Amino acid sequence: MNCLIVDDEPLAREILESYVNDIPGLECAGSCKTAMEALALLGSEEIDLLFLDVNMPGLSGIELLKAISAPPPVVLTTAYPEYALEGYELNVIDYLLKPIPFDRFLKAVMKVQNRSTTTGSTGRTIMVKADKKIWPVDVADILYLEASGDYVTIHTRSRKILTHDTLRNLENKLPNGMFLRVHKSWIVAPSAVDYLEGNMLHIKGRNIPVGKTYREALTGFFPSPTGGNR
Numbered sequence: 718m719n720c721l722i723v724d725d726e727p728l729a730r731e732i733l734e735s736y737v738n739d740i741p742g743l744e745c746a747g748s749c750k751t752a753m754e755a756l757a758l759l760g761s762e763e764i765d766l767l768f769l770d771v772n773m774p775g776l777s778g779i780e781l782l783k784a785i786s787a788p789p790p791v792v793l794t795t796a797y798p799e800y801a802l803e804g805y806e807l808n809v810i811d812y813l814l815k816p817i818p819f820d821r822f823l824k825a826v827m828k829v830q831n832r833s834t835t836t837g838s839t840g841r842t843i844m845v846k847a848d849k850k851i852w853p854v855d856v857a858d859i860l861y862l863e864a865s866g867d868y869v870t871i872h873t874r875s876r877k878i879l880t881h882d883t884l885r886n887l888e889n890k891l892p893n894g895m896f897l898r899v900h901k902s903w904i905v906a907p908s909a910v911d912y913l914e915g916n917m918l919h920i921k922g923r924n925i926p927v928g929k930t931y932r933e934a935l936t937g938f939f940p941s942p943t944g945g946n947r
Contacts, residue, residue, distance in 0.1 A: 718765035718829070718842075719746040723755040723781070724794065725773045729815065733768055733794070736822045742842060742853025743826065752776035756784070764789045766829055771795035782809075790829045823851065831890060843890045845871060847880045854878065856895060860909040860920050862887060864902040872923075899935065900928040 720743055722733045730748045737743045746762050749755040752773055758764070767789050769778040778795075782788060796815040811825035830844045845852045858873040864884040871878040871887070880887075888896070888904055898904050899918060903925050911919045913935070918925040927935065 718742065719744050719763060720766045720768060721746055721755060721758060721762070721764045721789075722748045722768045723750075723752060723773070723778065724768075724770035725750050726770070729770065729794070732817065733822075736817075736819055739819070740823065740826060740844075740851050742844065742851070752778065752781035755781060759785065759789075766826075767791045769793055772797065792825045792829070843887075845878055845880050845887075846882070847878050852878060856892060859891075859896070859906055861903060861905040861923070861925060862896075897934055899931045900926050 720737050722730050722737070722745065724730045724733070727750075730750070734745050734748055737745045743766075746764060747755075747758045749758060753776060755767075755769075756776075759767075769782065769791055771778040771793055772795060776784075778793065782791060791809045792811045792813060793809050794813045794815060794817060798814055810829050813821060813825055827844060830842070842853045842855055845854050854871060854873065858875065860872045860874060862884060863870045863872065867881060867883075869880055869882050869884055869887055871880065884902065884904060888898065891904070895906060895908075896904050897907050905918060905920060905925060909920050911921065913919070913927075916927045916932075918927060
């Protein structure tokens with residue numbers, strides 16, 4: 718996601734830039750000290766996420782937001798909590814109070830990412846925590862997800878990612894219609910299935926069981942999910 722930072726305080730911009738650089742999948746497309754600078758950049762660059770300070774000389778962050786006809790997802794930043802209500806009335810994603818800790822910043826980014834997955838407004842990428850890092854995963858590359866205990870392994874076309882998460886939580890992040898729950902421990906991308914044999918799906922040499930309670934869900938993709946032996 719291309720991020721634009723707008724804040725009249727140099728230190729605040731520096732902190733936000735470092736946070737953006739620490740999260741894979743985020744790029745700092747610009748860092749502006751005035752709303753007018755930001756307005757020019759918004760007109761020339763594709764911005765997926767706007768970190769916008771409320772109090773700035775000249776045009777304020779709120780005034781800038783009201784002036785944009787179709788703003789990108791916005792996270793407001795300020796030292797003054799009294800602006801929170803007005804910000805939410807303008808449909809901002811989140812509201813960060815300075816000084817902004819990294820974990821709170823990350824939570825705001827995850828909110829934007831989750832909304833983007835649902836609406837498709839900034840592409841189809843989910844953020845996954847693994848190895849003390851945040852990894853962007855293109856959902857089009859996911860073959861299947863495999864749960865084991867308190868962990869889920871996400872198998873993509875190029876790598877495997879082991880995350881301490883639940884299959885249900887990850888399922889909620891995935892776009893509707895692109896993935897199918899076939900077992901209490903498995904979610905697959907139907908487009909990645911090589912073939913179905915009995916109660917077993919085959920994806921890139923891996924055999925994936927189809928649970929009894931999930932057989933009916935396969936009928937939209939395969940005429941007879943059990944090969945006629947129900």
